[in-house]
Amino acid sequence: MPAETTTPLSAVVPDEAVAPLIRGVAVVRELTEAGGTLSLSGLERATGLARSTVDRITSTLARMGYVRLDGRDAVATPRLMELGNAYLAALRLPALLSPRADALADELDESVSLAVADRDGIRFIHQATRRRAMSLSFRIGDLLPAERTAPGPLFASEWTDAEWRAWRARRAADPQDLAFTAVPPRELPFPDGEFERRAEAAGRNGWALDDQLIEPGLVAVSVPVRDPRTARIACVANVVSHTSRHSATDLRDTLLPRLRATVAEMEHELATAPEPDPGPPPSDLASWIGASKHELGRDFIESLARGLTVLTAFGAGRAALTLTDVARATGLARATARRALITYEHLGLVRQQPESRTFTLTPRVLSLGFPPLSRTTLPRIAAPHLADLSARVKESTALAVLVSSGSSTEIQYTARAVSPRIMGVDIRVGTRLPASATSLGRVLLADTETSADLDRVRTQGYALLDEGWEDGLRTIAVPLRDRTGRVVAAVNVALHAAGRTERECVEEILPELRRTATRIEEELHAAGHFTRVPLF
Ligand code: PHB
Numbered sequence: 001m002p003a004e005t006t007t008p009l010s011a012v013v014p015d016e017a018v019a020p021l022i023r024g025v026a027v028v029r030e031l032t033e034a035g036g037t038l039s040l041s042g043l044e045r046a047t048g049l050a051r052s053t054v055d056r057i058t059s060t061l062a063r064m065g066y067v068r069l070d071g072r073d074a075v076a077t078p079r080l081m082e083l084g085n086a087y088l089a090a091l092r093l094p095a096l097l098s099p100r101a102d103a104l105a106d107e108l109d110e111s112v113s114l115a116v117a118d119r120d121g122i123r124f125i126h127q128a129t130r131r132r133a134m135s136l137s138f139r140i141g142d143l144l145p146a147e148r149t150a151p152g153p154l155f156a157s158e159w160t161d162a163e164w165r166a167w168r169a170r171r172a173a174d175p176q177d178l179a180f181t182a183v184p185p186r187e188l189p190f191p192d193g194e195f196e197r198r199a200e201a202a203g204r205n206g207w208a209l210d211d212q213l214i215e216p217g218l219v220a221v222s223v224p225v226r227d228p229r230t231a232r233i234a235c236v237a238n239v240v241s242h243t244s245r246h247s248a249t250d251l252r253d254t255l256l257p258r259l260r261a262t263v264a265e266m267e268h269e270l271a272t273a274p275e276p277d278p279g280p281p282p283s284d285l286a287s288w289i290g291a292s293k294h295e296l297g298r299d300f301i302e303s304l305a306r307g308l309t310v311l312t313a314f315g316a317g318r319a320a321l322t323l324t325d326v327a328r329a330t331g332l333a334r335a336t337a338r339r340a341l342i343t344y345e346h347l348g349l350v351r352q353q354p355e356s357r358t359f360t361l362t363p364r365v366l367s368l369g370f371p372p373l374s375r376t377t378l379p380r381i382a383a384p385h386l387a388d389l390s391a392r393v394k395e396s397t398a399l400a401v402l403v404s405s406g407s408s409t410e411i412q413y414t415a416r417a418v419s420p421r422i423m424g425v426d427i428r429v430g431t432r433l434p435a436s437a438t439s440l441g442r443v444l445l446a447d448t449e450t451s452a453d454l455d456r457v458r459t460q461g462y463a464l465l466d467e468g469w470e471d472g473l474r475t476i477a478v479p480l481r482d483r484t485g486r487v488v489a490a491v492n493v494a495l496h497a498a499g500r501t502e503r504e505c506v507e508e509i510l511p512e513l514r515r516t517a518t519r520i521e522e523e524l525h526a527a528g529h530f531t532r533v534p535l536f
Pocket of ligand 1: 111112113114137138148149150151210214219220238240
């Protein structure tokens with residue numbers, strides 16, 4: 001069964017919906033379900049689309065930087081997280097509440113998560129994971145059936161009759177939860193009236209438990225975080241543990257008071273946080289689309305590209321947009337923006353507020369790439385870019401981070417790509433070297449330390465060095481910065497001094513190296529907006 005198709009908003013496709021956008025979204029969803037990588041023929045099978053259509057969609061997505069074509073595979077890139085980031089930024093809850101969720105996880109040494117309601121399911125918007133190897137751990141964007149979780153009955157305590165009917169219809173149509181690919185299929189039949197009773201108790205108590213509803217061993221206690229303006233549940237905070245440490249009732253008796261104290265702070269934060277500054281909307285996307293069409297012709301589907309840019313019009317301070325706002329932010333014609341919004345509403349990705357005529361993104365936007373990508377690491381982000389760079393300059397390239405070992409500071413190689421040359425420089429991932437003896441180390445040190453040498457590295461933005469630990473080894477390195485501007489890693493090109501003069505390194509290699517660093521940084525920044533990207 002394809003993912004998340006059991007509860008369509010309406011079975012009938014509206015006349016004005018944009019068919020290529022519907023197909024493009026289907027491709028992105030299937031790629032996500034497959035864990036971020038799927039062959040083109042796999043996409044063809046999963047979506048039921050013709051191969052030529054899959055090819056045109058993936059080449060459009062590749063042009064947008066959302067997928068990479070790697071031989072026969074389409075691979076989702078961290079840039080795709082822009083879509084989920086637009087939802088999470090507009091929602092504001094992760095930015096406002098995740099520091100407190102993280103602090104509670106540290107204090108309790110247990111996992112803490114935040115979940116929102118997604119129709120009759122729950123979807124995670126934050127994870128502070130301390131999970132030991134013993135049980136499943138969910139990712140940001142994963143969707144779970146409400147009745148198999150602790151937050152579910154809290155949300156259900158606010159359901160209307162129509163929402164209960166939709167839930168019953170879904171249970172009848174999919175008794176094993178096959179549409180919820182993040183959880184194992186349900187084995188036991190569902191006892192009549194049980195969830196209704198749990199929802200009623202959750203509403204009365206203001207907390208709820210999950211006693212191994214998803215899998216043996218996994219237990220959780222949950223408390224709702226209420227929106228101060230509406231008094232309705234904005235999200236639910238969960239403490240998650242394992243029966244080897246806490247039974248469900250023990251979790252309630254020992255940890256619920258601390259969870260409640262954290263939730264009180266979260267609600268205070270929501271009540272007092274100032275409205276975010278909208279900042280500039282993404283600019284002039286429409287003209288970029290025109291240029292891509294000109295260049296790629298049939299292999300670029302303009303209506304898909306236009307449609308996807310509509311999602312990125314949303315963000316912090318831009319949570320509820322009118323049609324005019326969307327058209328202005330994207331540079332699209334009103335009629336085009338309107339048809340994209342109608343399409344998204346049909347797909348359950350956008351909701352129109354009837355009172356204000358504004359549009360908002362729904363949690364389902366997280367199903368467009370987010371869960372698998374939220375687990376990426378810097379070496380994984382960098383690898384294809386290092387390989388590209390190596391192929392272009394025909395030299396070896398590497399990524400490294402700073403590590404301290406005792407009194408000395410060292411670099412550790414975390415990713416590399418070897419040159420096709422026979423005599424290429426060969427340093428294994430994991431190798432450590434004294435930081436000051438390498439160009440990688442010098443750009444890393446230059447971010448925080450001063451010396452005449454390092455000052456020069458900082459101002460010129462690169463380090464060029466003949467590294468004495470290997471004969472004739474010349475390297476040039478540039479820094480990689482995170483979203484805050486801090487240098488977190490460095491990339492280099494290593495070559496034999498006989499091959500290029502220092503000047504040739506600066507004139508020929510440095511521009512390529514900088515382009516590579518920029519590409520890695522763009523992906524790192526998209527991935528690091530709402531998740532912590534491990535550096536190695
Ligand atoms: C989780 O955060 O992984 C989680 C939360 C609540 C549950 C189960 C799992 O009921």
